[in-house]
Amino acid sequence: MFGIILVVTILIVTTFAPLIAPYGPETRVWEEKLEPPSAHHYFGTDNDGGDIFSRVLYGYRLDLSISLTVVILAAGIGTIFGAVAAFLGSKSDELIMRITDVFLAIPSLILAMAIGAVMGRTPVNLAIALTITRWPSYTRLMRGQVLVEKQKLYVDAARASGGGPLRILFKHVLPNSIYPVVVNGTLDLGAVILSVAALSFLGFGVEPGAAELGRMVADGAQFIFTYPWVVTFPGLAILLASLGLNLVGDGLRDILDPRLRR
Amino acid sequence: MLGISVITFALSNIATDPIGAYITDRTPVSVIAEIRKAYHFDDPLPIQYFYYLTSLVRGDWGLSRSMSNEPVTGVIRRLFPASIELAVVAVLFQIVVGIPLGVISATRKDKALDHGSRLLAISGTAIPVFWLGLLMQYFLFYQMKLGGLPYLPSAGRVNEFVLLAHPLKTITGFVLIDSILTSNFPVFLDALAHIAMPAFVLGFAGLGLITRITRSSMLEVLRQDYITLARAKGLPERIVIYKHALRNAINPTITVMGIVFGNTLSGAPLVETVFSWPGLGRWAALAITGDDLPAIMGFVIVAGFIFVLVNLIVDILYSIADPRVRLG
Numbered sequence: 001m002f003g004i005i006l007v008v009t010i011l012i013v014t015t016f017a018p019l020i021a022p023y024g025p026e027t028r029v030w031e032e033k034l035e036p037p038s039a040h041h042y043f044g045t046d047n048d049g050g051d052i053f054s055r056v057l058y059g060y061r062l063d064l065s066i067s068l069t070v071v072i073l074a075a076g077i078g079t080i081f082g083a084v085a086a087f088l089g090s091k092s093d094e095l096i097m098r099i100t101d102v103f104l105a106i107p108s109l110i111l112a113m114a115i116g117a118v119m120g121r122t123p124v125n126l127a128i129a130l131t132i133t134r135w136p137s138y139t140r141l142m143r144g145q146v147l148v149e150k151q152k153l154y155v156d157a158a159r160a161s162g163g164g165p166l167r168i169l170f171k172h173v174l175p176n177s178i179y180p181v182v183v184n185g186t187l188d189l190g191a192v193i194l195s196v197a198a199l200s201f202l203g204f205g206v207e208p209g210a211a212e213l214g215r216m217v218a219d220g221a222q223f224i225f226t227y228p229w230v231v232t233f234p235g236l237a238i239l240l241a242s243l244g245l246n247l248v249g250d251g252l253r254d255i256l257d258p259r260l261r262r
Numbered sequence: 263m264l265g266i267s268v269i270t271f272a273l274s275n276i277a278t279d280p281i282g283a284y285i286t287d288r289t290p291v292s293v294i295a296e297i298r299k300a301y302h303f304d305d306p307l308p309i310q311y312f313y314y315l316t317s318l319v320r321g322d323w324g325l326s327r328s329m330s331n332e333p334v335t336g337v338i339r340r341l342f343p344a345s346i347e348l349a350v351v352a353v354l355f356q357i358v359v360g361i362p363l364g365v366i367s368a369t370r371k372d373k374a375l376d377h378g379s380r381l382l383a384i385s386g387t388a389i390p391v392f393w394l395g396l397l398m399q400y401f402l403f404y405q406m407k408l409g410g411l412p413y414l415p416s417a418g419r420v421n422e423f424v425l426l427a428h429p430l431k432t433i434t435g436f437v438l439i440d441s442i443l444t445s446n447f448p449v450f451l452d453a454l455a456h457i458a459m460p461a462f463v464l465g466f467a468g469l470g471l472i473t474r475i476t477r478s479s480m481l482e483v484l485r486q487d488y489i490t491l492a493r494a495k496g497l498p499e500r501i502v503i504y505k506h507a508l509r510n511a512i513n514p515t516i517t518v519m520g521i522v523f524g525n526t527l528s529g530a531p532l533v534e535t536v537f538s539w540p541g542l543g544r545w546a547a548l549a550i551t552g553d554d555l556p557a558i559m560g561f562v563i564v565a566g567f568i569f570v571l572v573n574l575i576v577d578i579l580y581s582i583a584d585p586r587v588r589l590g
Contacts, residue, residue: 014280088487105266112269114269117550194390201392217393221536225404226397235393242388261501262439 001245010241023051025058025211034227043233046220048209052230056237059213062206064241066123067192068155070130075185077131078138080179085139086146087169097143100136108133109195116204126205128193134188141184146179183253190245197238213238266566318563322558323502328549334560337545341566342418343435345541346532351438351457351466352526353519360469361515364476365508368484379477385469391529395463395536415456417538424452460537464529468522475518476511483511513584520576527565 008065011021033209035041036049043052085096105110111238115129158168197214201207206212208219220230317323347391360460367376384477399416406413416422420430420437433440438457443449484507492502530543538544542561548555 040502069382071520102266102269105570106269106562107524107528107569110531110562110565113531113546113550114558117553117555121550142528146351167421190388192442194388197390198392201390202531202535214392217390217396224400228397228400231393231396235390238390238393239385239388240391246384246388 002191003251006040006240006244007248010060010064010244013057014033015066017057017061021051021054021057023054025050025055027051027054029148030053034223034230036227037229044227044229046216047223047227050211052216055211055216056213058211058242059216059234060208060237062123062212063196063214063238065192066127066130066184066196066205067189068191069127070134070196071129071185071189074134074188075138075181078135079181080143081172082139083146083169083177086143086167087150087173093143096139100139103133103136104140109198112195112199113204115201120162123205123219126196126199128195129204130199134192137188138181138184141180142177145180148174149173149177158209179256183249183256186245186252187249190242190249191243193242194240226228263438266563266570268394269562273510290523316565322559323563324551326554326557326560327551328554328557329545334556337557338542338560338564339538341542341545344437344539345385345534345543347436347438347458348460348464348534348539348541349523349526349530351461353523355461355465356469356472356522357569359517361476361508361512364473364515365480367473367477367505367558368480369503371481379470379473380450386467386470389466391463392532392536394466395460395533396460399464399536414459416459419540420449420453421456424448428484460533460539464526464537469530471522472515476515479511479514480507486510509583513580516576516579516583520573523572524569527569530565 027050029045029049029051031049032041032045033047035045037044041051041053043056046052046055060074065205081096086092109135112126112129115132116209119125146169155168158172163172196205197217199214202213202219203218206215208215216234217231217238220234221226223230231245263343282520288547321335323338325331325333329337363379363382367379370376374545402414403416404413428446430437430440430446430449432441437453438450441447441453484503489502489507492506493499505553530541531547532543533539534541535547542564545559546558548554549561
């Protein structure tokens, strides 16, 4: 329940960021730099005199849209490959699964670092790099699901009534095996937000000084001892988003798959 | 392993022009063509891959621009012990704290400590490690120091002054092991204080996962009949839990250790950067902003290799902990 409230709140403030935020993401008031939190600046100001509260709201926009793109793309690609592998079997199955093995042999954040470094440090490339590292887990998940599902009687019934393999796969099997992907996607979204922030912290994606949560932590790191609020609030924002999505994902799993409840 | 080399090859030779590492803006065009020929960059891709593999095996991994053009393999050899030391201490921390915490949570289900461990697990998966590291520096280093209390150092592996007063002979490259071997206790204690915070932060994310897995698998086992029998025989509860139950409940924990270790590797660039830890992770992080591709690829190969190796060890441990697996 707490998770839903958290996620809905974040979604609302993100959607209406321009209405809620007292300042723009790039507004600088040089005379008011590094001020502590006050009624004037709820979260204080950073080294350039930017209002941290406003920048956190706009940071949410950027981070959430990158993460959402990554999860939707990865889940889409992964699901199709997994379904095809399981449904066609034999050679295509073997080939697709060996490819996922290779991708899963390298920790995903490190692989994303390598891909991002080769492609150049822009937000779009960051999203592509994360998508490339994330799809194999969906392929695995979907493959297992479809393998179970295609043994069931209703698939035989559909085939007997003259449905072609593609029609059976997309009309009958996929809708019945998609729910773990939804659960996994929600949990994954929490993890991807952390990855986006972590990679931005390391220097991927946006330029220094941009209103992105991981970048804001990195930019504030040098002031951690003297002006701790510059780091604290953007980090807390990442934590809350990831926490909320994890809680909602866990809740969804309990609802959709009661067997796993303990 | 071969798969990893295909990925790094694809990234460094197909996705980008590999010649970029060898030239500058002022290199004449004719020389570029010569270099291209000398390094076989004009051959078909499968042949290029063959050359790439042989140079990998021979230990020629290119030069690291962010380390003043030192060979990548040399840098790896130099920085490897620091990273492994940090990772091993982090994993030891996860095992020593996580497994007992999981056992206690299972035996006192729904008590305060059980809720505490659930909170730990949730926050572990959601907390940005680099932020946790910075906050810990603020409280355990800065605020403690301000208050005149004993504090943990915030950066580096060992204090320069302690090292000057008690020179350390390098035997293995691992400061903690070397200082014990040479009975150099001032350096040992100082190194221990330095590693405490980064190891805690690096291990924190996996700690909750290990605790929760141990808990749920213990709960499963504690319901079995032979546990009731062992209790009925009048065995002390401590023996029932740690000898009878844990022995049979440990396997899921071992499996999850492999996954957790992957996360720990991923955390290395972040944690080492925050704590100025002179290891491979910080080198890779610096290489990103310095566009030092050979360094990043070297890091990927080493990380992938360690990850595969650890998963092999996990499989072996698995069959030792549960003889039933060996028969299958």
